[in-house]
Amino acid sequence: MSLTLSTVSEGRQDSEGQWAVETHGLTKRFGENIAMNGVELLVPRGCAFGYLGPNGAGKTTLIRVLLGLTHADAGTMRLLGHSVPRHRAAALARVGAIVDEPRFHGHLTGRQNLQILAAAREPEAKQRIGPSLERVGILHRADDRVSKYSMGMRQRLGVAACLIGDPQLLILDEPMNGLDPAGMQDMRDMILSLVAEGRTVVLSSHLLDEVERTCDAVAIVDRGKVIRQGAITELLAGSSFVVEVECTEPSRAGELIRGAAFGEDIEIGPLGMGVTLPAGTGRAIIAEINRVLVAGGISVYRLQEVQTSLESWFLQVTSRLGEPE
Amino acid sequence: MTTASDVIASGPAPILLGRTPDRRGSWLPTGGMITTRFMELRKRRGLMMALIVVTIGIPTLFLTVRLLAHAFAPKSYGPAGGEDIFNALVAGVLYVFGFIVAATLGCTAGSVDLTEGMFRHLVVTGRSRLALYLARIPAGLAIVVPLVAIGFTIVCAVCVFAAPTQINYQGVNLPAGLSEAGLQHWAADHANEVVCNFPYQGSGSNNIDNVISNAPCNGPGGGPGIVRNGPPTDSTTPTPAMIRAAAVQIAARDYSGYSNIFLSPSVGLMVRTGLWIELEVIVGFIVGLGLGSLLGQRTVAVILMIVLEIVLTPILSRANIPHMINLQRSVVGLAVAHLEPAGLGFVFGGGGGPDGGRGTSLLVPESRAAAGLVIAAWLVGWTALGAWRMVKRDA
Numbered sequence: 001m002s003l004t005l006s007t008v009s010e011g012r013q014d015s016e017g018q019w020a021v022e023t024h025g026l027t028k029r030f031g032e033n034i035a036m037n038g039v040e041l042l043v044p045r046g047c048a049f050g051y052l053g054p055n056g057a058g059k060t061t062l063i064r065v066l067l068g069l070t071h072a073d074a075g076t077m078r079l080l081g082h083s084v085p086r087h088r089a090a091a092l093a094r095v096g097a098i099v100d101e102p103r104f105h106g107h108l109t110g111r112q113n114l115q116i117l118a119a120a121r122e123p124e125a126k127q128r129i130g131p132s133l134e135r136v137g138i139l140h141r142a143d144d145r146v147s148k149y150s151m152g153m154r155q156r157l158g159v160a161a162c163l164i165g166d167p168q169l170l171i172l173d174e175p176m177n178g179l180d181p182a183g184m185q186d187m188r189d190m191i192l193s194l195v196a197e198g199r200t201v202v203l204s205s206h207l208l209d210e211v212e213r214t215c216d217a218v219a220i221v222d223r224g225k226v227i228r229q230g231a232i233t234e235l236l237a238g239s240s241f242v243v244e245v246e247c248t249e250p251s252r253a254g255e256l257i258r259g260a261a262f263g264e265d266i267e268i269g270p271l272g273m274g275v276t277l278p279a280g281t282g283r284a285i286i287a288e289i290n291r292v293l294v295a296g297g298i299s300v301y302r303l304q305e306v307q308t309s310l311e312s313w314f315l316q317v318t319s320r321l322g323e324p325e
Numbered sequence: 326m327t328t329a330s331d332v333i334a335s336g337p338a339p340i341l342l343g344r345t346p347d348r349r350g351s352w353l354p355t356g357g358m359i360t361t362r363f364m365e366l367r368k369r370r371g372l373m374m375a376l377i378v379v380t381i382g383i384p385t386l387f388l389t390v391r392l393l394a395h396a397f398a399p400k401s402y403g404p405a406g407g408e409d410i411f412n413a414l415v416a417g418v419l420y421v422f423g424f425i426v427a428a429t430l431g432c433t434a435g436s437v438d439l440t441e442g443m444f445r446h447l448v449v450t451g452r453s454r455l456a457l458y459l460a461r462i463p464a465g466l467a468i469v470v471p472l473v474a475i476g477f478t479i480v481c482a483v484c485v486f487a488a489p490t491q492i493n494y495q496g497v498n499l500p501a502g503l504s505e506a507g508l509q510h511w512a513a514d515h516a517n518e519v520v521c522n523f524p525y526q527g528s529g530s531n532n533i534d535n536v537i538s539n540a541p542c543n544g545p546g547g548g549p550g551i552v553r554n555g556p557p558t559d560s561t562t563p564t565p566a567m568i569r570a571a572a573v574q575i576a577a578r579d580y581s582g583y584s585n586i587f588l589s590p591s592v593g594l595m596v597r598t599g600l601w602i603e604l605e606v607i608v609g610f611i612v613g614l615g616l617g618s619l620l621g622q623r624t625v626a627v628i629l630m631i632v633l634e635i636v637l638t639p640i641l642s643r644a645n646i647p648h649m650i651n652l653q654r655s656v657v658g659l660a661v662a663h664l665e666p667a668g669l670g671f672v673f674g675g676g677g678g679p680d681g682g683r684g685t686s687l688l689v690p691e692s693r694a695a696a697g698l699v700i701a702a703w704l705v706g707w708t709a710l711g712a713w714r715m716v717k718r719d720a
């Protein structure tokens with residue numbers, strides 16, 4: 001997927017129907033506290049989309065507003081092309097969601113809980129209960145009471161509850177919570193398979209590594225505003241990166257690099273140094289660093305370009321924007 | 326992990342199916358919603374056990390003890406059934422406890438989706454919240470109405486089939502269901518018992534006054550039910566023929582009192598009482614459902630419903646509070662009590678319905694039409710409140 005902010009804007013002009021989620025100026029207040037402050041979000045169809053933000057940034061509030069669990073104070077939104085809340089029933093007919101920790105009637109079995117939810121959906125939903133349970137890997141425990149389920153199994157049951165509606169759009173709030181490493185791998189595979197089927201998955205998570213491995217595009221929300229959104233590769237391409245250098249005399253090597261004015265920031269360590277280079281710097285600079293060091297009598301044992309991870313980029317972006325305005 | 330394509334390829338029920346148009350924005354619940362809601366409530370073992378114990382277990386236990394006691398010691402313990410037992414169980418147990426269990430079920434149905442986290446899942450389906458609320462009404466009533474009906478049927482069965490063979494009127498055992506002529510004939514055959522025990526308001530007939538004054542009863546001056554109009558005018562010992570004649574006249578005068586006593590409740594009374602008890606149960610469930618939905622939690626709602634039924638309603642139904650009479654009349658328990666079938670007594674310690682019944686009614690007066698309006702207002706009002714809260718609530 002090669003989504004950029006520019007293509008997002010163009011797409012918005014071309015066809016409103018191409019967005020799975022579309023919000024404009026969405027605002028939600030809780031008394032004096034503004035949980036969402038004019039959120040502008042465009043989620044393209046058929047991708048895995050990460051929705052990231054620090055605690056209290058308004059991630060879950062946006063999901064709750066989108067799903068009609070609470071109302072917005074201002075703004076407009078569309079789900080799968082349907083205006084919400086005006087055509088809420090039509091929109092939610094093709095949406096499945098887990099919000100916060102998935103909870104169910106503990107005295108009923110997993111299958112019975114899904115029967116209750118299927119009864120509220122279209123008639124075919126009842127026939128999807130078995131396949132959904134099988135798909136999330138809890139068919140063998142489907143007739144056990146939910147009170148005996150682990151957190152991870154409830155999480156899987158939550159996903160099964162989404163699948164019985166045969167959704168075009170899945171909104172999963174922290175779906176990896178409570179899952180062991182194998183379960184996380186399963187969940188990751190399932191999300192990818194859902195996307196491969198042409199569905200859209202919006203993933204809200206604080207596990208940035210998981211988001212990076214699962215999602216095609218992300219939006220970063222901070223203080224109730226979407227501050228960045230786009231394809232992960234393109235967002236990270238616009239960030240600085242680090243060249244790790246393992247060499248002799250790290251202090252003198254650092255002086256040489258500073259003198260050559262290569263990097264914004266140089267971190268000296270016992271075995272070498274890390275040179276942070278600004279976004280857009282070409283790879284030729286790495287060879288140039290090597291040449292300067294060798295010319296200065298420094299023995300270079302290793303040079304490695306370290307691409308910025310989503311986590312470090314997220315921390316850069318949110319810490320910069322998290323300062324008082 | 327099985328993928329979607331695996332399931333589609335191998336499973337009999339593919340996960341991607343065509344869709345039947347559904348009217349999920351409609352406020353009308355579907356049959357599936359009602360049956361699954363019924364299942365959800367029915368599977369609550371603790372609650373169901375409590376409902377069964379109260380509506381069926383308590384009357385059954387009480388009647389079983391009476392049956393056994395009468396079987397083993399018939400002279401010490403009377404028959405298990407009869408109209409008095411029917412009155413006591415219906416007005417004293419099923420009426421109050423039926424309301425409480427129905428209210429408990431209603432409060433549960435109105436709040437558990439919220440407290441157990443299912444409300445959010447249900448809202449996300451896009452189904453009308455009003456339909457989600459309304460589905461609970463038939464589902465809950467389908468549980469509590471039959472339970473109370475079973476308990477009531479057991480009471481009726483025992484009260485009819487284990488009824489006493491004779492009625493007791495003023496301390497005299499006599500056959501039930503006699504016609505006026507039949508009672509007079511029986512009185513002629515048991516003249517001394519009638520003259521000495523049956524109540525007699527003096528009529529000015531010197532013959533009868535003389536007979537009952539000089540009849541060979543155990544106590545001085547005749548039986549306990551006799552009211553004299555003045556000193557005896559004649560101290561002559563009455564002949565058997567005179568006693569028989571007086572007994573026949575007394576029996577004729579007492580026939581209306583006698584005819585209100587039955588060995589067992591009539592079919593008509595049982596039917597009317599059953600409907601009345603079910604009305605109380607429906608009111609309890611609907612109000613409990615609305616209150617549970619309004620408060621969003623069960624415990625406080627149940628406590629409030631019990632306080633309403635056990636404390637507030639009896640007080641407001643009987644106390645004459647100045648300037649509050651119309652407020653008292655708006656209490657649903659009082660309104661239901663005023664619809665009590667004639668011939669059934671003792672609700673809240675008062676007498677029977679407005680058309681009769683035993684004892685004097687102690688209830689705050691209210692017409693049946695007003696009572697019906699009050700009940701309808703409570704049913705509609707609490708349904709509207711509960712549904713409104715559910716529609717407006719943040720999930």
